[in-house]
Amino acid sequence: MAEQAELLRLLQASAQGNQQSFEKLYQLTAPNLFGLCLRMLKRRDWAEEVMQEAFVKVWHHASEYHQDRGQVNTWLTSIVRYRALDRIRSQKPTEALDESHEQKASDAPGPMDWAVKGTEMNALEACLDELNDNQKEAIVLSFIEGLTHQELTERTESPLGTIKSWIRRGLQSLKRCLAK
Amino acid sequence: MNYLKPELLEQLAAEYVLGTLHGGARRRFEQLMMESYPIRSAVWEWEQQINPIANNVPKVPPPDSIWKGIDERINPQTRIEDKQTGWRSLFLWQSWGAMSTAIAVVLAIFIAYQTSAPVDALNQVAVFNDDQNQPLWLVSSNTKTGQLAIKPINAEALEVDNKAFELWMLPTNGQPRSLGLLPVSGKRQEMVLSPQLLSVLQATNGLAISLEPLGGSPTGLPTGPVLYQAPILAL
Numbered sequence: 298m299a300e301q302a303e304l305l306r307l308l309q310a311s312a313q314g315n316q317q318s319f320e321k322l323y324q325l326t327a328p329n330l331f332g333l334c335l336r337m338l339k340r341r342d343w344a345e346e347v348m349q350e351a352f353v354k355v356w357h358h359a360s361e362y363h364q365d366r367g368q369v370n371t372w373l374t375s376i377v378r379y380r381a382l383d384r385i386r387s388q389k390p391t392e393a394l395d396e397s398h399e400q401k402a403s404d405a406p407g408p409m410d411w412a413v414k415g416t417e418m419n420a421l422e423a424c425l426d427e428l429n430d431n432q433k434e435a436i437v438l439s440f441i442e443g444l445t446h447q448e449l450t451e452r453t454e455s456p457l458g459t460i461k462s463w464i465r466r467g468l469q470s471l472k473r474c475l476a477k
Numbered sequence: 478m479n480y481l482k483p484e485l486l487e488q489l490a491a492e493y494v495l496g497t498l499h500g501g502a503r504r505r506f507e508q509l510m511m512e513s514y515p516i517r518s519a520v521w522e523w524e525q526q527i528n529p530i531a532n533n534v535p536k537v538p539p540p541d542s543i544w545k546g547i548d549e550r551i552n553p554q555t556r557i558e559d560k561q562t563g564w565r566s567l568f569l570w571q572s573w574g575a576m577s578t579a580i581a582v583v584l585a586i587f588i589a590y591q592t593s594a595p596v597d598a599l600n601q602v603a604v605f606n607d608d609q610n611q612p613l614w615l616v617s618s619n620t621k622t623g624q625l626a627i628k629p630i631n632a633e634a635l636e637v638d639n640k641a642f643e644l645w646m647l648p649t650n651g652q653p654r655s656l657g658l659l660p661v662s663g664k665r666q667e668m669v670l671s672p673q674l675l676s677v678l679q680a681t682n683g684l685a686i687s688l689e690p691l692g693g694s695p696t697g698l699p700t701g702p703v704l705y706q707a708p709i710l711a712l
């Protein structure tokens with residue numbers, strides 16, 4: 298993600314109706330967010346639609362951003378992810394197959410392959426590493442692939458109660474660790 | 478919502494952000510968020526803690542079509558103005574655009590019902606347009622069976638935090654009657670009106686949309702501004 302100060306400046310100008318700034322904000326953040334959408338949605342057409350819907354929302358709601366929401370890219374990531382999650386959940390499971398992309402996705406780094414990027418990632422990375430592998434995998438797969446508890450039971454071949462407990466305890470540990 | 482214990486609040490906020498809170502529980506939690514600052518804060522805190530996971534996903538250059546689509550939706554006249562030199566042709570293009578939209582919409586309904594349900598074809602339609610004549614919602618109905626279908630077309634940008642859009646019948650005699658809240662996005666929604674509401678619809682020539690508190694008008698009559706009106710057209 299680009300420098301936060303620059304993103305904030307662009308978002309503020311967008312809130313005042315400056316479309317050039319908004320386009321620049323899009324250009325700086327879209328590659329990351331589009332990668333995330335593809336990873337979550339598995340289908341290019343859906344990823345493109347979600348990106349459009351999310352950025353139209355950003356344009357119209359730019360003035361509602363405030364610092365309690367975190368950095369600008371945190372806010373943008375939330376908008377895109379929630380839109381993508383809504384999209385995933387509103388589709389029938391059988392529609393979610395796109396083999397060409399499935400293959401591509403499997404070439405990408407898996408949830409356990411981490412490259413450390415940036416300081417915020419360092420702290421999160423360190424805390425994720427303190428979790429056991431099951432907890433870490435369940436959390437990361439939920440986040441970047443939008444898997445439900447049920448889908449996680451299939452992916453990891455573990456019972457539902459176990460999955461729920463991995464996530465619950467994993468999140469609790471993560472919280473404690475990040476607060477240090 | 479002070480009755481949520483801190484541990485439960487933490488848990489729900491975390492799973493909301495992660496995405497593992499789904500279905501009805503997710504919707505209910507979203508309602509709680511609207512009502513409570515501490516709940517929103519808990520969510521924002523979790524977003525800041527775990528959203529950096531997204532930085533780790535490989536970047537993919539987005540195709541130009543995405544930005545083009547965004548540009549068209551935030552600035553619906555771009556397409557038209559690009560092709561124009563003078564105000565006269567601009568006006569012609571706009572009228573033509575609005576008319577062709579209406580024709581396309583009507584054709585789409587005919588085609589949909591020709592292929593899927595020829596018996597209960599919808600026989601009325603109302604199209605809500607914005608100032609630029611871009612369609613926002615399409616409402617179609619059958620005055621015999623009471624079927625009513627609502628399709629948001631380009632209404633998403635209108636979304637206002639903590640407000641809802643409510644659809645009203647404006648009967649020729651009597652007060653407005655609510656047809657419920659309008660979705661701003663998603664697929665076509667269908668419902669069947671009660672015989673009582675159907676009889677009101679049969680005596681109605683126009684529909685209106687007002688801006689209301691979440692959950693709809695508390696009084697049963699429009700309380701917020703009436704934003705859009707549309708005549709009901711017979712097919």
